[in-house]
Structure formats: C-alpha cells, structure tokens
Amino acid sequence: MRRAAAVLVLCSALAAGSLAAQVPRFLSADAGVSRVRFRSVVPGGGEVMTGVEAGVHVRALLGAVSVEVAYGQGRLSADTGLATPRDLVNGSFFLALQPASWLALKVGPHARAYVATGGTERWMLWESRARADGAIIPGMLQVHAEGWLSLSSDVNVAPGAAGARGGEIGLTLRPPQSLVWARLGYAVDQAKLKGGARTETVEMVVLAVGVGGR
C-alpha cells in the first residue's frame, strides 16, 4: 500500500505539469499520500494503529459556490499490541459557499469505514466546516485552517455515534505563474460513541500535489 501511494504521488507530480495547461481555471485537483495514525480509546484500554492513505481531492468553483469531492483509501496496522490490520476508507462530498475571499463555509456528508476481516465499522457523518485562508507571500505561499463539527452522525457499532469534530492546518506552495501547487497539512478528527464507550481519533499528515485554480 505504501508503495502504491508513493507511485501515486510521483505520477501526480509528473503529470501535473502537462495537465496544468489543460485544466480549466474553475477546476482544481490534487492527489497525495497521508501518514495516518488511528487511536481508539475504550475505558480501561485502547489501541494505536498507523498506516498510509492515498487520496484524491477535486474541487469545482462556480463563482462563490464550489463543490468538493474527496476519496482516500489506506491500510492501518497495529503500532503496538495485537490489533487486527484493517483498511481505512474515506469519502466526502461538500457544497461550499465563499462569502469572502479568505473564508469558505461547507456542508456535506463524510463517510468513513474500517474494513477488517472480522467486519466493517462504518461511520456516516453530516459535517459543517469552516475554512480560512491567509497569504504569507501573496500568490505564492498560503496557509489554511479548517475546523468541522458533525451535524449528525451514525455508526453501525453499538451503542451508536455521539458526534465528531476535527480540524486541519496546512500550507500551500504555488510557484509564481504556475497552475501546479503542493500542499502539506495536518488534520485531526475525533469521533465518539455514545456514553463514552469509545473514542476514535484519526490524525493525518498529508502531502499532495495539485493542479488548477486554488
């Protein structure tokens, strides 16, 4: 899985240059790999797993409204202990409104699954997100911060979902006059089951290469 992710990022970087000229200004896409750390805490114990996820993210901007679709898939294995290795799958679809050039408000579904040989744990979250962008060097170096909160949550594990929240901070580097850019980010997402039965925290450090508009 790690090898596949590395190949994906490399191919993305190589293809980005030639794709850049063909991507419309209202469209942007990136592909990258994430270092993932999954931590599950239950009363009296828990488990930590790490792995790598490869993902793509596409964004279409239509004036002040944009649509974002993301998909990622990776493999987690036990960092310590005897936890069963599992696949991690993330998918989301967000509708975003940009009331100011530096601010975007998003809403949409976010699905997450942990696929193991013994069964699959599926989360379905409706999230509201707020993202702020700020320039360190205008047109070249940009930071962003994003926070989210689940509006509703569902999981196929008893006693049921009790909500989720998360945040992300990152940096985007875009060479002058270029449609190709690189993104480095760190995201934390925590979901809880009812009654404090379990808390699952997913952390990701993502490195992606993208083309097109911001």
Add this chain to the structure above:
Amino acid sequence: MRCAAAALAVALLLGAALARTALAQTPAERLARGVRAYQGLDYDSAAAMLRAALESGAAGAGTLGDSDRVRALAYLAATEFFRENRDSAAAAFGRLVRLDPRYRPDQLVFPPEVSSLFQEVRLGTRAAIITAPPLTTIVSAGDRLVLWVHATSYHQADVTLLRGNGVPVRSLYSGGIGDSLQILWDGRTATGAVPEAGAYVVRVDSRAADGRVSWSVDLPLEVARLGADTLRIPPPPPDSLFLPERTVVGRGTRALVTGLAAAATAVLLPSLVAGGSAGMGERFAVAGALGVAGVVGFQYQRHPQPIAANIAANRALRSPWERQADSVRAENAGRLRVVRLQIRAGASRVAGAP
C-alpha cells in the same frame, strides 16, 4: 452781341441744371434713362446718360453691377454706332467683351449691323476672364479646385498660380483657349508639396499673335490649412481596477505572525480537537514548515516584491486599452499626414492691359 451772350448764359444755366440733375441720379437710373433715350432714337442724350452711368462709379456715387455695366456698354456701343462714331462703338464693345467674354448681343434688341460690329470686335480681342467657386475644400486626394477660363476668341494663354507677392508657384495651363477652358488644381505646388497658407493669385496671361502678353487677369485666392479632425484617445482603465503590483512593506510582520500562529495551531490541534491526545509526532514537521514559511514570508516582504499574479492580471486589463490607443494613434497619424486646404476665391480683376 447781347443776345448771343444771353443765349450762352441760358445754355450754361440749362447745362448746369441738367448736370446737377444727372448727378442727382443713381447709375441705374441713368442707365434706364439712357436705354429709353436710345429706344427713342435720341442718341446724343443716350450717349451722355450711358457714359454718365458707366463713369459714375469713379465719382464714388455708387456703381453699376457687372451685368448692368455690360448692358450699358452694349447700348453705348449701339448708340455710338448710330451716331456714326464707329471707333467709339468698337471701343465700347472692346470693353464689353473683356468684361464678359461670354456676352452675345440680343438679335431682337440690336440690328444685325451692330451685331456684326460686335463679332468683329470680339474676334479681334484676345482676352479672358477666370472664375472659381467662392469656397473649395480639398480634403482627399481626389478633391480639386475648379477654375473656369472664358476667352473672347481663340488665342494662346498661360494660367499660372502665383504667391501674393508674385512669385510663381505652379503653371496650371499653357496653350490655346477657345470659348472656355476648365482647369483643375489639386492643391499642390509644382514640386507636389502642400502650399503654405496665405494669399495666392491665379493669373491668366492672354497672348497676342506676336506672342507678347496683351491682357492679364488675376483671380485672388486665400488658402488656409485646416486642422485635421483626429480621434480622441480612449481613457485608460480606472486605477481602482488595477491590483497592487508590489508587496506592501510592513506585511512581513503579518506573514511572520500568521506562520507562527499556524505552527502553534498545528502543535496544539490534537489538544484542541481531541483533548488529552498526545498527537502524532509528524505534526511537528508540519508545524516547522509553517514556522519556516512565516519566517520566509517575513524576510521576503521586508522589501517590496513584485506580485507576478497581479502584474499579469493588470497586463491583461491594460493590454486591450493599449491596443485600442495604439490603433487610434496610428489612425490620427494617418489623418494628420493628409493636409486639408480651404480655398476662398475672390472676383477676377484686370492685372494688365495694353
């Protein structure tokens, strides 16, 4: 002897009275009285009245127009013919044809012998007049000043454009002239240059059989250069539409604060979102990158730096206007190269006579 003296005195008094009466009349009235006297076969009175009408202009008491002057000369010539003063009649006809070469006696008014004398005089006179429209504008290459030369009879003539001081500018025609001749001037000198603004004269020199100039008439021209009608250069896009092309000094601190704040957020994010979680160590790499980015931004923006994206956007905004302005400038340059002339023509006047 006394009777003779008395008769002379009466005659003088009557003459003085008649002269005072004649002076009191206008030239037009004298012409009318002269014509009536001619029609009444009172040729002596007709001759006196017609001469008075023709000469009254010199006395300053009004003058006849050209058409009345032609009419007066025709009647005077006929009158002198019937007074058997053939030379005087020929002289009157000579003045008439020089004044209006196109004149022909009315066969219903004047008998054939008078017309014959007129034809004889006309054919023996070598003179011409020249006319032009009062105002002519030469704007494009095809525009011309139209000059008409009317001759009394066929003869050789030279038509020349002169400066007001008599310096020749261009020969317009040299050759024979029959009844009439149209001459076109394109508004250029002999070298093809555009003449300076000022007073000019078109002179017609009629030549006798021996080649000497027997008659000259001038047509005064006033040439003016008109300013070219150029297009207005379109205004540039307003400054408010342009983006700043250089970074603002002082934003370096803001970049540093932003970068450091983002770095701190990366470090603290696990605590903020998942309280109690230690967080993964790789986040420090992200925090470090954010902190370094802030420092780089701080250094980068200590001095104004060109903002490539804004420069490109401004160029895209400015380029259509620059293309349009260049197009207008080229059009105006072309228009300024075309010199427009306005030519005012006066009435022809005799410049030289034998």
